[in-house]
Amino acid sequence: MSALLDVILPVFLLIGAGYLAVWRGLFTDTGVDGLMAYTQRFAIPCLLFRGIVEIDLGEEFTWPLLLTFYTGALSGFALGVAGARFFGRPWEEAIAIGFCGLFSNSTLLGLPITERAFGSDILRYNYAIIAIHPPLCYLIGVTAMEIVRSHGEPLAGLPRKVTRAMFHNALVIGIALGFVVNLSGIDLPEVADDALDLIIRSALPAALFGLGGILFRYKIEGDAKIIALICTASLVVHPSVAWLLGALLNLSVDQLRAAVLTAAMAPGVNTYIFANIYGRAQRSAASGVLVGTAFSILSVWLWLLILP
Template sequence: MLEVLSVVGPIFGLVAIGYLSVRFSLYPAAGVQGLISFVNNFATPCLLFQAMLKIDFAKLFNPHYLASFYFGAFACFAVAFLIARWAFRRRPGESVAVGFSAYFSNTILLGLPIIQRAYGDEALPYLFAIVGFHAPVLMSSGMVAMEIARRDGAPLKSTVKEALSRILSNPLLIGISLGIIANLTSVPVPGLINDVTKMLALAVLPAALFGLGGALNQYQLRDSWEQALVSSLIKLVLHPFIALVLSHYVFGLDWNMTRVAVITAAMPSGLNVYIFATFYNRSVDIAANTVLQSTLLGVVTISSWLLVLSWLAP
């Protein structure tokens, strides 16, 4: 529990600094959107580019292992979307953003240190197998769903065309695509480009968390806490449960793979949930609240899943 708290504590610290800085006029509220745009359009694409360069896709690809994680992710998206659409009466685009908040995991900021501490360095390649597909698969799927959901009565053909155009021009997916291409083709990245992208990638965590804290001043989180709580519980409980059932009881995977799949699925909603919502300006209040609630609740739920897995270990 203390190990988890030592990881989560700095996250809340940065968010709190951003919130208090705007709250007490130490940082201009008008500058928050500019900071978020920097994160969306420059820093995060560089982070994703660097991440894709280091993944050994051929070595770590296991269809059953990946299916255990990603089937659960898409199931959570569908459940959260339907609840937002029919129970909370959200518009289609807003419901997509809510679904996104329930299926995008914090695989690096929390997943990496927790899995490393729990299962050692030998478990990290299994995590990286998921990470390698995480942003490309879930981000692109979310974007396609968003473009279709907000077509406002336009013909499906023109909607798909517009969606593809937006996706191809999206900085986040450009970063992912270039990294994958450089990885698979073994094209050497020029030193200047490599160093610049690494430097920009380092800015994602502090800038995004500070921006998240600053943006919280714009919203009354008490107005959306119920829906954020539902999304958080879907992410923290349903996703790892599905991953456990599929990996262990359906596919009979090696236990080392199973426990990494489950704990990775048990991670709170990742910061890209907030980035995605701000990019499309849909359900930003719910996204921000879900990131905070799921991270806080994750202290309890992640510890519980670690305990469950220790009981089930063969």
């Protein structure tokens, strides 16, 4: 019970505060959009930039850790696609639903919950996972969607579409710049580093409050079976596969904690953005984000009890 009270509830209370503020008219939709634009385009990219700059790429960026997390993510994607097809959804909708099982909320939820549960030192493994999370997930999602949309026609424009989807994302740009600084050994001027630190301190609290406001816009609509499928893929299959594979690959305790707890997060808001880009399964994706975020309170609590 202490894990629920000390680790999880403060994070979700901040999300709830944002939800309540928008619901009661204390914070406008325009304010939410501005806050999320600040966090998604500036503050969180700075946070990820700092994280990538400071990690030891040789020690933390290891294939067993990444294989553990992303095998679970691909399992969630496969279940989402197969389940949606089983329930009679067209291929394009099935890919959008599968993307909900692929793209977990590794940053807005994963970072603060992992830090509160296990301390800031473990976050170096979270940053290693997140470093390839947006580009790899968009690579998989866009490629799969363009293949099913092509109906057998040549895919000459696919590389351009995939590259555009990945590198028009501020998170990817922040991560890429972090790799440049890390690998080049450049030292940031102290004044720039201090300014960066000020931005980073605001990133997660502001993003969590804004996430609550965003969730208020979503309504639980659509097929209950599809919503249950999304929650199962993201909250059960993804972390379960990561936990089993991590044990088989003998990950360290901290690596296993980072991989499984990040995998246990609800679908990220990017899943709705992806569905909206293609105009497919938007209601299912939005409902999956909302219901998955609510149920992740319990699922994360259970994984905190299971993890060493």
